[in-house]
Amino acid sequence: MQAIIQAGGAGTRLKSITGDLPKPMVSINGKPILEWQILSLKQSGIIDVTIVISKNGNAIKEYFKDGKDFGIKISYIVEEIPLGTAGGLYFAKEFIKDDFFLVFGDLMLDIDWGRYRDYALSKKALLVPLAHPNSHPFDSDLLVIDESNKILRIDSKHNVRDYYYKNLTNAGIYWCDHNILELIDEPKKIDFEKEILTSTIERGAAFVYKSSEYVKDCGTPYRYYSVENDCKNGIISAKRLSNKQKAIFLDRDGTINVFGDFVRNASKLELIDVAPEAIKLIDESEYLPIVITNQPVIARGETTFDELARIHNKMEVLLGEKNAYLTDIYFCPHHPDSGYEGEVKELKIVCDCRKPKIGMLLKAASEYNIDLSKSWFIGDTSQDVQTGINAGCKTIRVTSGDPRPNKKYENAVPNYVANDILEAVKLILNKK
Ligand SMILES: [Zn+2]
Structure with missing residues (x-):
């Protein structure tokens, strides 16, 4: 060569x-x-x-x-x-x-x-x-x-x-x-x-x-x-992909963008105000910021793959305006329960990627040579915390998003609880 x-x-x-x-x-x-x-x-x-x-x-x-x-x-x-x-x-x-x-x-x-x-x-x-x-x-x-x-x-x-x-x-x-x-x-x-x-x-x-x-x-x-x-600081050589990488996996709704009704089109997406600053801090560190999100709105027929791409493009544009960027975005379009009007039959399946399953993290780990045991998961629900635990990551639950408790994962205890993504990232990076 x-x-x-x-x-x-x-x-x-x-x-x-x-x-x-x-x-x-x-x-x-x-x-x-x-x-x-x-x-x-x-x-x-x-x-x-x-x-x-x-x-x-x-x-x-x-x-x-x-x-x-x-x-x-x-x-x-x-x-x-x-x-x-x-x-x-x-x-x-x-x-x-x-x-x-x-x-x-x-x-x-x-x-x-x-x-x-x-x-x-x-x-x-x-x-x-x-x-x-x-x-x-x-x-x-x-x-x-x-x-x-x-x-x-x-x-x-x-x-x-x-x-x-x-x-x-x-x-x-x-x-x-x-x-x-x-x-x-x-x-x-x-x-x-x-x-x-x-x-x-x-x-x-x-x-x-x-x-x-x-x-x-x-x-x-x-x-x-x-x-x-x-x-x-050794960041340049650490990021060479022959070396094991460390990621901070980020949930989307309630962690990066404001929690509310499902985001079915791009106009509904609004960033949490501290999200760009938090993601920029990750960009400047040895960690990779990677989004892991369940988007059953596609399986339910409430949005399309094209519209989801537009939603994610909007997120990238808004972050980019503040000089922040994501390494990658992984989403699960599936949902296990079928029998609803307007649903997309072939996506109504039990898949390996819907959180708290770890298919998306395994894919990211393979594509970016990530050591999951040295990585973190930040999310606003106990389902996110359970995902991180299932993958062997350390976890932080943020209180900026969905306030409803989820009985199904009530035993999922995070390593830390933080007010928002910025506080969580600073905890990981040891920044005041
Ligand atoms: Zn899936």
Whole structure:
């Protein structure tokens, strides 16, 4: 397996920190960003790397040389004139033998590349960008996907968004089939996202790899210092998916959004005022915030899968406006008792996912390599507490939601009781 690191860009916004150094050479905790990338690749056995540099990129070549001191082999492509984010790949054909990763050199990251590649190969795709939610979806290009993770289109940040959208953005890392190089047939200025990704989407051959791993650019002094902090605290490597993850599972109704009548359409969803702050604290910690919700309103025919998606998009938009985001949302659309008017017969079943069963947690644990015994469940009902207990998690019951006692689970005793999600999250994270 090989990788190409695109390190040709300028990066003027960081001049106060870097002076005239190319941005990938910015030091984070004593090492250039590019070196962190190389160490991450190497940990997955990728030891054949090509770096694209501009003619001002000598500092990179002088530091890494042929890569021997870093235990890898490095080749260089030097752009005499700027060729955009993809034009330089024209010259990569002589180095690249098979599928490869393309990485932008100003990203601080740590990724389990083997897991990523296995997923990409299973999709039989041409291009698989790594996608994740971010803290500013409102001014980001978004990837619109179907249920198989195929990318349908890019929702440009310049669009007037008078609709609810899913917080899913392109992280700037791509798994590429070797044939992608055929699309770059001359050494001219080409934009990877605008031209190569877009044309691959149009061919139906681009899928996302959703990852909770750490990928952030350090493009402004503020971001730079927060990334350096995360590096010092070990958060960047802890989130690599080859390491066991810790989650804070969150119930939805009464925990994140205001408890009331069932939320049957998006206009009914209203966040609890402290929910964005609580979820942002989780985002900044080593835990993953993951929603686990029973939505029997679908089985009862009171709402549809499409409307539920709109409800969840609204939740993501409202959280995103406050710079908070969820790793993922799992829901159970089933209900066991049939015989009601308007119900959806095939969803009226005894399933493995309806809380307090733990099917949704097991699925999340498999998709994000989560250690359930080091994870927490926060919810407003004893059914939530029972779910957490069944999965081996620690539990907190919040009193912000459903006040009715549930006799069925009256023996489910939580580890703590808190007023709301913010108090609960602060308890877990030991914050005042
Ligand atoms: Zn279910």
